[in-house]
Amino acid sequence: MNAPAHVPAELIYEFDYLTDTALLTDPHQRFAELGARFPGGIFYSTANGGHWVLTSYERFCAAARTPEIFSSNKVNIPPTEQPFLLIPINIDPPEHGHYRAAIAPAFAPAKMRTMEPAIEELSRELITAVAPDGHCEFVSAVAEPLPISIFMRWVGLPLERRLEFRDWAVTALTSTEPPVRMENMLKITEFMSEVIEERRQHPGDDIISSLFSAEIDGRPLKTEEIQAYCLLFFLAGLDTVVNAMSFGARHLATDHDLQARIRNNPDIVPAVVEEALRRYSFVNTARVVTRDYDFDGIQLAEGDMVMLSEAAADLDPNAFENPQDFILDRKGPRHVAFNTGPHACLGAHLARIELTIAYRTLCQTLPAFSLCPDRPAVFTGGSVMGLRELHLIW
Numbered sequence: 001m002n003a004p005a006h007v008p009a010e011l012i013y014e015f016d017y018l019t020d021t022a023l024l025t026d027p028h029q030r031f032a033e034l035g036a037r038f039p040g041g042i043f044y045s046t047a048n049g050g051h052w053v054l055t056s057y058e059r060f061c062a063a064a065r066t067p068e069i070f071s072s073n074k075v076n077i078p079p080t081e082q083p084f085l086l087i088p089i090n091i092d093p094p095e096h097g098h099y100r101a102a103i104a105p106a107f108a109p110a111k112m113r114t115m116e117p118a119i120e121e122l123s124r125e126l127i128t129a130v131a132p133d134g135h136c137e138f139v140s141a142v143a144e145p146l147p148i149s150i151f152m153r154w155v156g157l158p159l160e161r162r163l164e165f166r167d168w169a170v171t172a173l174t175s176t177e178p179p180v181r182m183e184n185m186l187k188i189t190e191f192m193s194e195v196i197e198e199r200r201q202h203p204g205d206d207i208i209s210s211l212f213s214a215e216i217d218g219r220p221l222k223t224e225e226i227q228a229y230c231l232l233f234f235l236a237g238l239d240t241v242v243n244a245m246s247f248g249a250r251h252l253a254t255d256h257d258l259q260a261r262i263r264n265n266p267d268i269v270p271a272v273v274e275e276a277l278r279r280y281s282f283v284n285t286a287r288v289v290t291r292d293y294d295f296d297g298i299q300l301a302e303g304d305m306v307m308l309s310e311a312a313a314d315l316d317p318n319a320f321e322n323p324q325d326f327i328l329d330r331k332g333p334r335h336v337a338f339n340t341g342p343h344a345c346l347g348a349h350l351a352r353i354e355l356t357i358a359y360r361t362l363c364q365t366l367p368a369f370s371l372c373p374d375r376p377a378v379f380t381g382g383s384v385m386g387l388r389e390l391h392l393i394w
């Protein structure tokens with residue numbers, strides 16, 4: 001497609017976040033390059049129906065915190081007709097606050113901490129199992145089974161279908177074919193509808209059952225609303241921690257000094273988790289512009305799609321000194337790996353607990369580990385960028 005008339009020619013750049021070769025070689029290097037190429041922190045890609053891309057931390061935060069202009073009513077690029085509502089992401093303030101408050105207690109830090117023993121046990125089990133082999137493909141051996149099993153337990157889903165469910169979530173988020181993405185969304189919705197009905201008959205101590213007693217403005221949730229929450233839990237819970245953990249383990253594998261520091265002093269792991277989330281942020285979320293708007297000198301038109309790249313924002317040298325370096329005691333602004341503003345991630349506590357336990361157990365259980373030189377990592381693009389394969393040796 002051609003760019004619309006209001007887009008200045010110098011800001012047009014062909015970039016397909018689903019198939020871009022440089023992104024699939026090293027996503028963070030690619031987003032850092034895009035940031036450097038467009039010092040104004042914004043450009044327009046004609047790929048995927050046409051959309052702006054925000055590459056500076058400042059523009060990212062401004063958009064994320066101004067939902068009346070940057071609406072999350074559409075969070076897909078290209079903007080498909082959205083038959084599937086995701087609650088609370090697709091709801092704008094002020095209604096958003098009510099929908100978020102209805103589920104916030106289920107995500108509270110104290111509640112999340114009750115999962116620590118199960119996470120410890122499973123981490124030890126998975127990592128001890130591969131230790132004698134001297135090598136592993138980390139994504140399938142640890143990064144997938146750990147957070148996915150914990151999530152399935154939390155939601156009350158059958159563990160034996162874990163790989164099938166992950167495949168639905170990954171395809172729904174990353175397929176280059178919009179009809180395939182929709183087909184997988186439909187599979188998830190149909191499956192979750194059955195689970196919701198089953199849980200209504202036999203409620204348990206899981207997050208889906210807790211939705212039956214949640215209220216919006218004093219009324220119980222409608223079935224469609226419960227379905228929309230569940231679809232988001234499924235998409236958000238099955239793929240994100242897997243990718244965060246894989247990017248973090250990949251970094252650790254290149255830094256034996258950091259591994260040794262963790263072995264000697266596990267108390268530094270929470271700082272490692274934060275810096276790994278910043279250095280390797282991997283979500284590309286989207287917003288739709290609600291009215292013609294002057295965005296700090298750039299004219300946006302009503303209906304324009306805008307991609308907010310966490311990776312580009314967190315590698316912006318104007319926000320983070322030497323952003324490519326891995327620095328544990330960084331001063332300065334907070335990273336936006338979990339976004340900022342009204343839609344900041346509700347699962348952040350759980351994610352932090354899982355990552356902390358996984359990195360600690362990895363360093364304490366394995367001897368010094370490295371990247372396998374013969375089998376390079378395989379990356380995926382899309383709205384949740386990730387690693388499909390990560391081969392480690394020790």
Ligand code: HEM
Binds near residue numbers: 338
């Ligand atoms: C390292 C792991 C994770 C990362 C990097 C991450 C990142 C994000 C980001 C960037 C958003 C904002 C999306 C937007 O504004 O369009 C978000 C929202 C959300 N995340 Fe996460 N997430 C992670 C793990 C989880 C987990 C495990 C759950 C549990 C189900 C979860 C549940 C949610 C929910 C419910 C929202 C919507 C919040 C709202 O709209 O108010 N996330 N997440």
